[in-house]
Amino acid sequence: MDMLDLKGKRVLLTQADTFMGPALQEVFAALGAAVIADRRPLVEPQLPERIVADAGPVDILIAHLAVAAPRSHAQETTEAEWQTVFDHLVHPLPRLLRAVLPAMIQRRSGKVLLIGSAAPLRGMKRASTYSAARGAQLAYIRAVGVEVAPHNIQVNAIAQNFVDNPTYFPPEIQANPAFQERLKREVPLGRLVSGREDALLAAYLCSPAADCFVGQVFPVCGGWAA
Template sequence: MTSRMTGKRILITRSQDYMGPACVEMFSKEGGDVIADESDLNTEAACRKVIDDAGHIDVLIVNLAAPNHYGVLVTDLAEEDWLQTFELLVHPLQRLVKHALPPMIERRKGKIIVVGSATPLRPMGRLSAYSAARGAQISYVKSVGVEVARHNVQVNLIAQNWVENPAYYPPELMENEKFLKNLKDQVPLGRLAKPEEDAALALFLAGEESDFFVGQAIPFSGGWAN
């Protein structure tokens, strides 16, 4: 039986971070030719090289992570931390998409999936830089998604929170009683999502069943942000 990604080439950025490992596993399991890139994406040239080296790309998964500096008051936020958050989450997004889109537009087929965050969908204090950068990702995807839809290229974002991953939920946090109580209080489902549940949504957005999804930020947070 043919798997869902058979014959597809999938580029996953920062594949060792955030939701990269789960997506690599899911798309490989589904028969995709997965390019698991681990490059630093801190310059325009580096982003262009990743796209050029990958060659033909059917699906681009823009997976980016950054420290969230949670708990820091906006008046105490260091300038370098503000700038670094945008350097890690926003600028690479534009650079990767800019270089990946032309071949997709030319052949009138392609999928771009951004692994984002639900934090901009629900106001949270002491999270200004991260919320702003993740919010910029959402606005970017909405604009670009509408722009390229006429070319039969779909650009969407997974607005996630409360999903198991080493970047934001390390093992030691999962043993913290205060965190576990907060999890049950904040998330209607009362648990974290499994990485494979999140990757399954990315898989759906990469398939033909999602062709009518355009520029959407889809909440994936167990009811925390709807």
């Protein structure tokens, strides 16, 4: 675990009470990080800048954004659905990075990790809005990662699916026999990735051991998107 030593690192985690937030808080705190956990959805345009300002110095930003995934057929997608999903998942991302990057560039160090989704890596029925938003996140991270790498800032993403979390796979879904059959059918691993497994990868990507990764997307989905 020495290579995952995050002692003294100040970590800003957004939407900390949903999705992977609890697992990330637990693992990062256990590794010595000081976690500044904000729980608010970042729909208000000025909120990301205020959160970063209130957090003080940020060594690591975990851009952790979640929203309930709509299940509309593509021809049924409304303007309101599209706008809501993009307001929660896409628009906050550049606002966060515009707020956090200047200080990182000035001191020539910093890490940004997006906790994203594998949904855009493989076609899924009734997931066009969600997949489009998650895909926009990954494209943005790839571009920014390449741009800021000369400043010794590493920007990367985890693209996950079939990871145990209360937002997308609550207990009632996991207990459903149809879902259990789906796991066996679609996921080579045959089970959900645990929250701790996912959070440990996040910790590695935010540690000095991962200084070599630039704008990369790491699928965590038990082989579903292999």
